[in-house]
Amino acid sequence: MKICVLVKEVPDAAVQKRIDPSTGRMDRSGEKNLNPYDTHAIEAAMQLKESGALPIDEIVAVSMGPESAVRALHKAVSLGADRSVHLTDAALAGSDVAATGYALAQTLKRESPDLVLLGQQSDDGECYTIGAVVADHLQMPSLTQVIKIDVEGGALRAERQAEYGYDTVKVELPAVISVGDAINEPRYPSLKAIMGAKKKPFDTLGTADVDIDASKVGGDNSAAQWTGSKPPPQKAPGIIIEDEDTAETVEKIVAWLDERKLI
């Protein structure tokens, strides 16, 4: 069996993110990293493989993004993926979530995975949605924000928190599952794995290689169009106290609470 893990390169958490005012797209320059949620997806794949619960032969990391995304794929491989696939094409730049999901689904079709795993959200925006888009294109059952996966009779038994509490859902394979960060504690890559990552098989593909209809992708062809931006309503900034002397800090908090009749 084969697991494909969708990974994404995102701006490093320490980078101040901004929007390019001329395009409305995120300025993606600056330090980047593998989306932290995706490391949980790779770990989930590794645990399924190592437990022997499913006969997993191969874990493949798949990413769509500019040339720099290679580094995110190398990191994914250092965390356990056997090889990686990079979809990169100027025609894809600026794709909205629907177009991105379509392009990723076309890439996944080439791999015919038995299970697609991904992080439930990315640090830089597209929240919760990409898994469901990909699943519909692949015509696979799907569940997002999963925090526990067990294998039962060749199917997955997945747990997640939804509107009314915890749901347990049986999902038959092949399937698309997005995972939350409570699902596991990702391992650290060994030095050997980091050094070896660049030697693992790596495919670079363009839109033509995976039958992507160019009229359905890219910023200009996306159905959701950014038409402007504005500042949020301003709220008066709060008071910030740095705790140096805790007794003094507590005194200040109590005075603040007292002033507002909260005690």
Next chain:
Amino acid sequence: MGNILVYALHYKGAINKNSLGAVSEGAKLASAIGGECHAILVGEGIADDLCASLGAYGAAKALRASGPEGLAQPVVDAMAAAINSGGYDYALFGGGLLGFEVGAGLAARLGAGVAMEVTAVRAEGGKLVAERPILGDSAISEISFRSPVGIVIARLNAFEIAQGGTGSATVEDLAVELEPFSTRASMIQRGEQRGEDVDIEGADVLIAGGRGLGAAEGFKLAEDLAAAFGGKAGVAATRAVVDAGWFPYAGQIGQTGKTVAPKLYLAAGISGAIQHKVGMQNSENIVAINKDSNAPIFDFSDLGIIGDLHKILPKLTEAVKAKKGS
């Protein structure tokens, strides 16, 4: 044309509050673009009354489709069937988890544009423009649609519930054939579990704990402080610590938990992710204690303390007790 289809999530005979908000907003927007607001419910044996009750929130029609409850893909099938029969320009979802899944799946099915985490929608020249905060709410981007159908997924509590409509919605049964893959996921157990019932919605003072508490035992600090305040004071939690099993689900604030607005919300060891913020941002006074000075919670707290909660909370508890006793 110009009709808006709103997904109405229901559970145990009641419509979800965020869905009621979405129906109310959908009715307002539909009238602005010259159409009607229709609601759609998917489940087994949904009562006529429940469907018709959406009329009070402005739905002209309630479509009822038969299918499993609590799963997104059967709802995608039902909404796609309704939309493909014509007349709809937009699909609208209130905040929550299923809305994201259904809306995203529907976007793929219809080749439609989708806007997520939307906090406001306005009508402009017969079309809708969605406003979505981005980059940690530091800017708001405006999104319009060029596909025949636009999909809007709101953030939790984005829309107010308004009982503007008169009478009841016309109930119409919608025949839907589920896609084969939509039946390959099935619900084994649905809802609640994880811990006892805690009442946080009626509290005047809430001490909320996050990962920064370090362990389940860390909640003792929050409980002691709440006890020091006395009266209607309670303890609440973030999703991360509920998922980790440190605190019962009933005490969870945010996206898939509760929405609260106490007089005082004291967040201890909570970073302030959007999913948490949407459940507590209307609190009258917000105090945050966090050792990370970059934590987003400091952007929307009235009083922010950068420091170690394990040092501060015990002393604060003593000080509050002393103040109460004086």
